[in-house]
Amino acid sequence: MTNHMTKNNLTSIYANEAPLRPKPLVSPPMLAARVKGREKRPLGDLFGLTNFGVNLTRLPPASSSSLLHSHSKQDEFLYVLQGHPTLHTDEGKRVLSPGMCAGFKAGTGNAHSLINETPEDVVYLEIGDRTDNDEVTYPYDDLSARFIGGAFVFSRKDGTPY
Numbered sequence: 001m002t003n004h005m006t007k008n009n010l011t012s013i014y015a016n017e018a019p020l021r022p023k024p025l026v027s028p029p030m031l032a033a034r035v036k037g038r039e040k041r042p043l044g045d046l047f048g049l050t051n052f053g054v055n056l057t058r059l060p061p062a063s064s065s066s067l068l069h070s071h072s073k074q075d076e077f078l079y080v081l082q083g084h085p086t087l088h089t090d091e092g093k094r095v096l097s098p099g100m101c102a103g104f105k106a107g108t109g110n111a112h113s114l115i116n117e118t119p120e121d122v123v124y125l126e127i128g129d130r131t132d133n134d135e136v137t138y139p140y141d142d143l144s145a146r147f148i149g150g151a152f153v154f155s156r157k158d159g160t161p162y
Contacts, residue, residue, distance in 0.1 A: 009048075010046055010047055011047075013043075013046065015041065015043055015056045016041075016056065018041040018042075018043055018046060018056065019041065020039055020040065020041055021039075021040045021041070021042055021055075027152075027154055027162075028143060028154055028162040030067070030141055030143065031066065031067055031141075031143065031154075034063075034064045034066070034067055035063060035064055035065070035066060036063060037059070037060040037062075037063045038057065038058070038059055038060075038063050038064070038065070039057065039058040040055045040056070040057050041055060041056040041057075042054075042055050043055060043056055050130065051129065051130065052127060052128060052129045052130060053126075053127070053128055053129075053130055054125060054126070054127050055125070055126045055127075056123070056124075056125060057123070057124055057125070057126055058121055058122070058123050059083075059085065059114065059115075059116040059121065059122040059123075059124075060116065060121055061116055061117075061118060061119050061120070061121070062116065062117075063115075063116050064113055064114065064115045064116070065078075065113055065114035065115070065126070066113050066114075067113060067138050067140070067141050067143065068088060068111040068112065068113045068138065068139060068140055068141075069111055069112070069113065069136050069137060069138045069139075069145075070104070070108065070109050070110055070111045070112065070136070070137050070139075071104070071106045071107075071128075071134050071135070071136055072106060072107055072134055072135040072136075072137070073106050073107070073131040073133065073134040073135070073147075074106050074128050074129050074130070074131050074134040074147065075103070075104065075105055075106050075128060075129055076103065076104040076112075076126065076127070076128045077101065077102070077103045077104075077126070077127045077128070078101060078102050078103075078114065078124050078125065078126045078127070079100075079101040079124060079125045079127075080096045080097060080098050080099065080100050080101070080122070080123075080124045081098060081123045081124055081125065082098055082120075082121065082122065082123035082124075083098070083116065083118060083120050083121055083122030083123060084096065084097050084118050084120075084122070085114045085115060085116050085117075085118075085122040085124065086114070086115050086116075086117045087102055087112065087113075087114055088112065088113045088114075088115060089110055089111065089112045090109075090110050090111050090112075090139075091110070096114075106131070106134070109137070111137070111138075111139050111140075130147070130150070131147070132147060132148065132149070132150075133146065133147065133148065134146065134147035135147075136152070142156050142157050143155075143156065143157070143162075144156070144157050
């Protein structure tokens with residue numbers, strides 16, 4: 001990895017050389033199947049950022065960022081670097097292209113997901129805050145999640161754990 005260090009702290013890197021998320025997503029099978037092949041490079045973690053996260057994410061063909069979902073407390077922002085993903089929201093679908101961005105304010109209930117419906121890879125930056133006790137709603141799936149202590153805990157909508 002090509003990087004620059006100051007006083008033993010990482011200050012800059014080439015994003016595409018950052019290590020992939022070291023552990024697989026712990027989630028219910030329906031979510032794991034939808035995001036199969038997705039690669040996340042948690043850039044913010046490399047710099048010790050704790051208030052917000054930044055990921056360089058690659059979606060191969062037929063992969064999704066997530067199931068359609070919305071957050072109660074965490075804002076999300078994405079910026080497309082490569083490819084033409086389809087943004088699915090409660091308002092409909094829109095094909096994005098490099099240089100386009102999208103944002104999702106917490107608490108609006110506007111569910112969203114990015115899906116690669118093309119034969120080429122999609123690469124984008126995703127930025128979000130890390131507000132504790134965030135509740136994630138998945139309107140079309142028997143799934144809910146809560147962000148507790150830095151990790152998402154998944155359950156069915158009736159509260160039964162997966």
